[in-house]
Amino acid sequence: MPTLRALELLVAVLDHGSLTEAARRLHTTPSAISHQLAALERELRTPLLHRLPRGVQATAAGRAVEADARRAVEAAAAVTRVGRAVAAGTAGRVRVACGEVLTAPLVAPVLARWRHEHPDVVVELAEFASADALAAHVEAGDADLGVIPRPRGWTGDVHLVGHEEVVAVVPPGHPLAGATPTGTTTVAGVAAHPVVGLTPGNGLDRWLTGLAADAGTAFDVVVRTRSASTAVHLARAGAGVAVVPVSALGGDGTGVVRFDPPLGRDVVALLPTGGADALAGQFLRDLLARGAPQLP
Template sequence: MSLRQFEYLITVVDEGSFTRAAESLHVTQPALSHQIQALERVVGARLLDRLPRAVRLTPAGRAWLPHARAALAEAERALTAARRTAGVECGELRVATLYSLTLGVLPPVLRCWRAEHPDVRIRLFEHRHADELREAMADGQADLALGPEPANWTGFRQRLGVEEFVVVLPPDTHHREPIDLRELADVGWVHYAPGNGLADLVDAACAERGFQPAAAVRTEQTAAAPVLAASGLGPALVPRNIVPETFDGAVLRTDPPVRRTLVAYAHKTPDPLASAFVALLAEAGWDA
């Protein structure tokens, strides 16, 4: 049993087929199949059901997968730590987060990080929902996560700041700031598609104010919401930090405010490199 075999089977699962996995790994499909069959012989059970147009994990495969992901991630971290100590390279920092935070919170932090640590690569893993992010971190995907506070997390956790949400409307809006979301209860909204964590946040904020927002249009892309709202398709509730300074639309604070606390979290106390990244996040100055 080898880490390469772990990587091969994980890639097949993530890509959904042997063909795409072989292309991603730059190996032939027969070689890939041979390695996975060898792994299954060592495990003593089939890990994949090979369907005509797809692959599916068996019960044994579903039990095996999270441990394999964690083992592969831990091996990569061990290699990076050894190389840092030996001075071979400064290594790679793996950061898991949400798509909306990649748009808003992270760009200025990454710009500062790049200036201070030009030899350290950053690998981002982006997720649509905070629950997916937590699950990925539980599986050992990254060194560090940035997101809403995870439920029942027993490892390292540090509060970073508060993210504020604003309402976006067309530039000729007649609403005054700050705006009460109840003023928008009877109109169609620019909403987020199911599975996007911001859909849950918008629904919860409106429910606290006694109504359910009707969706005039739903978007998968967080960055599209303010653009669609400014064009007149309906109000959108968006993270304030994703709206450009020169944005052509009305951006209104809410009363009462809509906010969420963000934290950095990991399985264990971060090493010095990850700790430096957490410190930079904490100094970002985006507290409400």
């Protein structure tokens, strides 16, 4: 099979019309070019060039293979360009898996910056309601990094993005609003009122159920939803008290009651086995610089 170097030399000779000029442009010698082209002609079993007193001309075979030779050289150059661009973090693709409630407050601002700073990079975003499902997605190698509350049983690479506060959301005039001098509540205080819960099996639901049990009580869940953001809307509409991370608030602090002592959870970035490539590593650094969502 012809070597890429031999095809590159053939194209250079055809472009410049002589071995001497091609050698000068490629920083080699005419004899070295002649040797490689002779080997190429032996492999193809036909002359590719007429050696003339003043330069060279393509033979019929040389003209026939010229287009394919150029495509091969251009394709190799494209491989080099793309590979180096990806290594430098200026082109390519990065696949991000995100807990759906974190998309707007955490990932979206980073994506907006990337559209300006990395215009040749394609970011593919997959959203998950379940932390365990997202972790499995990353572990399977289907994402370059995942952004999520810390999952159970993850043994891979973990980077702490920040600590996110968990708050209660109540409708206007609710007894929990201003019920204490500090304007805070407790898990037991929330349990004394109807609660908007999350779908059973949701990681946040398991955690909150455990907190209530530790406080010697249980939440009176009157309606459930799979989305913490929807729970906020239901609470503000009067359906019950929602206990949610601040990322679910949508930048609106209406009806928010904080806990005393404070409640919160870690937001982390997960990397698959083998770590991050250049693009995923840069995206991770930008996420860490932004940090976990905070109260509006």
